[in-house]
Amino acid sequence: MTGPDHATSTTAAEDEILADVADGVLVITINRPDQRNAMTKSAAEQLAVALDRLDSDPELTVGVLAGRGGTFCAGMDLKRFQLGERPVVDGRGFGGLVQRPPAKPLIAAVEGWALGGGFEMVLAADLVVAGASAKFGLPEVKRGLVARAGGIFRAPRVLPQAVALELLLTGEPMTAASAERHGLVNRVVDDGAAVDAALELATAIAKNAPLAVRASKALAYHSRTWTDDEAFERQTAYTDPVFASDDAREGPAAFAERRAPRWSGR
Structure with a gap:
């Protein structure tokens, strides 16, 4: 591009x-x-x-x-x-x-x-x-x-x-x-x-899942002053919605089917 x-x-x-x-x-x-x-x-x-x-x-x-x-x-x-x-x-x-x-x-x-x-x-x-x-x-x-x-x-x-x-x-x-x-x-x-x-x-x-990218950026910045214990506790607010998303199901399915993923951002 x-x-x-x-x-x-x-x-x-x-x-x-x-x-x-x-x-x-x-x-x-x-x-x-x-x-x-x-x-x-x-x-x-x-x-x-x-x-x-x-x-x-x-x-x-x-x-x-x-x-x-x-x-x-x-x-x-x-x-x-x-x-x-x-x-x-x-x-x-x-x-x-x-x-x-x-x-x-x-x-x-x-x-x-x-x-x-x-x-x-x-x-x-x-x-x-x-x-x-x-x-x-x-x-x-x-x-x-x-x-x-x-x-x-x-x-x-x-x-x-x-x-x-x-x-x-x-x-x-x-x-x-x-x-x-x-x-x-x-x-x-x-x-x-x-x-x-x-x-x-x-x-x-x-090329990557938009929800995962956005959550990764947010958590990387917000966690800078957290201890490890705090990070593991607080990260769930960012990571749970990603793991529960349609994209979290699409990623493994695309990998298993050997095709490019079709992300929905949901």
Whole structure:
């Protein structure tokens, strides 16, 4: 599966966020290339709408978030910030994403720079694919600000503490190779190939039972602070509905009959 050549566009070209469907995957693209995809209030609101669509549409299984024009996102639009605009959606935070990520898997496809809030959107995603020249940074301290869109607490969760603190305290960026080495990035690919690689990863996820995928994501995040005893007790709220589903019967039947499963999401 590839990107735009086999996708159906669902938004106008002039919109700040584009949403395209490719084989059950929603490809969401920040469309402000002349401004390095810096986030605005309008773009954040449109992105929130796209994420709501991802979660509500049963035909969609995975989301891919990318930036148009060789840059993922340079953070918030500082010119708009100086005029009092904040690229935040109530209840969803920066970019309409960081405070409430979607329940379905979201893959960040990063080309070029992911800075400030742009990097914090990457940290809010579940998986990350990056072009070889991609760079990730939290330069807020250089501007008299702090990374309060999730960077301060999410970076130390996914990176070694010393590495995360270096990003936070120096404001200097990290390369894609370093991000992969420290476990932030799943795959580093040739420049320009991040979206296609993310779509390949999304396809692998989309082949699986949607209820099981969604429950696995939710439980993996919610259980981070639980003890093992708590996890075994609390996981039943997530796992019992999966085991009682039609898909739980379809999976073994398809395996026994040596055919591809036909998931219903029920």
